[in-house]
Amino acid sequence: MTTHDERVRRSFAKQAFMSTLGAELTVVEQGSVEIQMPFSASLTQQDGFLHAGAVTAVLDSACGYAALSVAPTGCEVLSVEFKVNLLAPAVGKLFVAQAHVKRAGKKLTVCSADAFARTGDKQKIIATMLATIINLPNPAAR
Amino acid sequence: MTTHDERVRRSFAKQAFMSTLGAELTVVEQGSVEIQMPFSASLTQQDGFLHAGAVTAVLDSACGYAALSVAPTGCEVLSVEFKVNLLAPAVGKLFVAQAHVKRAGKKLTVCSADAFARTGDKQKIIATMLATIINLPNPAAR
Amino acid sequence: MTTHDERVRRSFAKQAFMSTLGAELTVVEQGSVEIQMPFSASLTQQDGFLHAGAVTAVLDSACGYAALSVAPTGCEVLSVEFKVNLLAPAVGKLFVAQAHVKRAGKKLTVCSADAFARTGDKQKIIATMLATIINLPNPAAR
Amino acid sequence: MTTHDERVRRSFAKQAFMSTLGAELTVVEQGSVEIQMPFSASLTQQDGFLHAGAVTAVLDSACGYAALSVAPTGCEVLSVEFKVNLLAPAVGKLFVAQAHVKRAGKKLTVCSADAFARTGDKQKIIATMLATIINLPNPAAR
Numbered sequence: 001m002t003t004h005d006e007r008v009r010r011s012f013a014k015q016a017f018m019s020t021l022g023a024e025l026t027v028v029e030q031g032s033v034e035i036q037m038p039f040s041a042s043l044t045q046q047d048g049f050l051h052a053g054a055v056t057a058v059l060d061s062a063c064g065y066a067a068l069s070v071a072p073t074g075c076e077v078l079s080v081e082f083k084v085n086l087l088a089p090a091v092g093k094l095f096v097a098q099a100h101v102k103r104a105g106k107k108l109t110v111c112s113a114d115a116f117a118r119t120g121d122k123q124k125i126i127a128t129m130l131a132t133i134i135n136l137p138n139p140a141a142r
Numbered sequence: 143m144t145t146h147d148e149r150v151r152r153s154f155a156k157q158a159f160m161s162t163l164g165a166e167l168t169v170v171e172q173g174s175v176e177i178q179m180p181f182s183a184s185l186t187q188q189d190g191f192l193h194a195g196a197v198t199a200v201l202d203s204a205c206g207y208a209a210l211s212v213a214p215t216g217c218e219v220l221s222v223e224f225k226v227n228l229l230a231p232a233v234g235k236l237f238v239a240q241a242h243v244k245r246a247g248k249k250l251t252v253c254s255a256d257a258f259a260r261t262g263d264k265q266k267i268i269a270t271m272l273a274t275i276i277n278l279p280n281p282a283a284r
Numbered sequence: 285m286t287t288h289d290e291r292v293r294r295s296f297a298k299q300a301f302m303s304t305l306g307a308e309l310t311v312v313e314q315g316s317v318e319i320q321m322p323f324s325a326s327l328t329q330q331d332g333f334l335h336a337g338a339v340t341a342v343l344d345s346a347c348g349y350a351a352l353s354v355a356p357t358g359c360e361v362l363s364v365e366f367k368v369n370l371l372a373p374a375v376g377k378l379f380v381a382q383a384h385v386k387r388a389g390k391k392l393t394v395c396s397a398d399a400f401a402r403t404g405d406k407q408k409i410i411a412t413m414l415a416t417i418i419n420l421p422n423p424a425a426r
Numbered sequence: 427m428t429t430h431d432e433r434v435r436r437s438f439a440k441q442a443f444m445s446t447l448g449a450e451l452t453v454v455e456q457g458s459v460e461i462q463m464p465f466s467a468s469l470t471q472q473d474g475f476l477h478a479g480a481v482t483a484v485l486d487s488a489c490g491y492a493a494l495s496v497a498p499t500g501c502e503v504l505s506v507e508f509k510v511n512l513l514a515p516a517v518g519k520l521f522v523a524q525a526h527v528k529r530a531g532k533k534l535t536v537c538s539a540d541a542f543a544r545t546g547d548k549q550k551i552i553a554t555m556l557a558t559i560i561n562l563p564n565p566a567a568r
Contacts, residue, residue: 011188012188014187014188015186015187015188015193016183016184016185016186016187016193017184017185017186017187017193017195017196018193019184020162020184020185021195041158042158042159042161042162043158043159043162044157044158044159045156045157045158045159045203046153046154046156046157046218051157051158051159051160051199051202051203052199052202052221052224053159053163053195053196053198053199053200053202053203054159054195054199056195056198056199056202057193057194057195057196057198057199058195060193060194060195060198061187061193061195076188078228079194079228080227080228080506080534080558081225081226081227081228081507081536081558082194082225082226083223083224083225083226083367083414083509084223084224084225085222085223085386085394085414085416086220086221086222086223087386087387087394088387102369102371102409102412103371103372103409107533107560108506108560110369110371110412110507112396112412112414125386125387128386128394128396128414130367130369130396130412130414132369132506132507132558134533134534222364222392222416223365223394223416225367225509225556227528227536227556227558229528229529229536230529244511244513244551244554245513245514245551249391249418250364250418252365252511252513252554254538254554254556267528267529270528270536270538270556272509272511272538272554272556274364274365274416274511276391276392295472296472298471298472299470299471299472299477300467300468300469300470300471300477301468301469301470301471301477301479301480302477303468304446304468304469305479325442326442326443326445326446327442327443327446328441328442328443329440329441329442329443329487330437330438330440330441330502335441335443335444335483335486335487336483336486336505336508337443337447337479337480337482337483337484337486337487338443338479338483340479340482340483340486341477341478341479341480341482341483342479344477344478344479344482345471345477345479360472362512363478363512364511364512365509365510365511365512366478366509366510367507367508367509367510368507368508368509369506369507370504370505370506370507
């Protein structure tokens with residue numbers, strides 16, 4: 001396991017909200033991260049679909065950790081902003097968020113991410129995010 | 143209580159995710175909605191601040207319900223997309239999302255919303271959203 | 285030349301702003317469009333780079349025409365909203381915007397687009413857009 | 427005239443694209459800027475309305491200069507990203523973009539801006555922007 005990998009996994013483990021959502025970090029590579037979250041009735045909106053806020057939360061964490069996976073040593077990351085397009089009702093058994101670094105600068109990293117709903121062997125795209133993340137010196141790491 | 147009011151409150155009550163977040167609908171007016179959510183350790187990111195996804199979820203619901211409060215009878219609403227800027231770390235005892243309709247068209251409504259962190263009598267802005275919502279005929283209401 | 289092709293080319297030819305920018309439609313396929321624009325001193329910002337507004341204009345037209353290329357017959361399209369990330373200074377001889385349909389619904393189409401700066405045989409990405417486009421019945425076509 | 431004022435006016439004067447658009451800087455205050463642009467047939471899209479790219483260009487400049495009006499001495503600003511919602515067809519004799527700083531941090535400034543179409547004494551909102559701007563040390567100013 002690389003240092004980048006460890007840094008991402010250690011930070012993810014500290015995100016209580018990911019555990020509240022039942023989300024798991026399933027892939028960590030240099031510049032890309034995947035998070036999976038099973039359907040839960042506790043995460044739904046008025047029609048029984050997954051709430052856009054739950055989808056956004058895993059997309060945001062996936063983008064942040066994709067950025068962290070390429071950030072300089074001793075940095076941590078913070079989301080500056082993101083935009084989400086909701087492409088289809090979030091209906092499925094399992095939700096998968098895949099984020100990739102689009103461009104990594106010294107201070108700012110831009111990531112894009114797609115969210116998919118899976119049921120059996122069928123998968124469809126339900127949302128897409130474009131996000132800006134900032135590198136911050138991590139006092140604890142210095 | 144007006145019909146619009148009822149429609150918003152009835153739909154909010156069906157959003158299981160809002161209850162998971164501990165969020166409450168505190169104001170419903172024609173074209174504006176307020177949602178409050180107390181801090182909870184179960185909603186945090188790696189630094190112990192509120193996760194951006196939790197802030198976004200209440201901003202999204204607030205925008206959706208502001209749109210619903212002015213939607214034609216027999217319509218329901220769905221978020222098309224939104225953008226969030228995270229303006230300051232989400233540190234506080236209570237989080238307040240206030241959404242307003244910016245422009246309501248026949249099909250699409252654009253809302254803006256701000257999120258504030260309150261501790262005692264101090265309040266600071268922590269995030270802002272610009273959102274597009276679509277009116278859909280509600281089969282159940284026809 | 286297909287009907288879709290013609291519809292896009294005819295509409296593009298009517299966009300006076302594209303001609304003011306010196307922009308040309310270079311590729312039209314089902315679901316994807318490319319527009320090229322040479323550098324011009326009349327399109328610059330304070331540092332002599334291409335103005336973000338000029339880059340955005342071609343990205344917006346590219347997204348709109350990608351959406352039109354898959355829209356039902358007798359529809360025209362209108363941009364609902366877009367987000368642009370500016371990834372690098374727009375320095376180059378030629379600028380190329382490539383847009384693709386990400387998801388086409390009955391009413392709304394979501395497109396993503398990248399803009400590149402080319403100088404000789406070198407190309408680098410300078411901006412990326414995520415856009416929402418609406419299909420409208422075209423009175424002239426009925 | 428204050429220093430901030432001068433800095434904004436000097437930079438605006440160097441934006442050749444603003445002059446190509448016929449845009450003028452009409453208000454500069456600490457934290458807010460107004461730009462006006464008369465209708466011109468050279469800036470239109472396929473229906474003869476102002477092209478979204480032209481509207482976006484003046485909104486972007488207005489946000490950038492609102493940010494510059496509060497930036498530390500010796501800094502210049504660059505747009506990181508923005509989102510625009512197009513609220514109504516851009517039909518009018520004169521277009522007015524008004525930008526305000528929403529939050530100014532050390533590195534990043536978030537601005538919002540509205541664009542209005544004016545004809546005689548009637549004005550209607552046609553677009554709204556939410557933008558992120560970065561402060562950069564200006565080598566020329568040091």
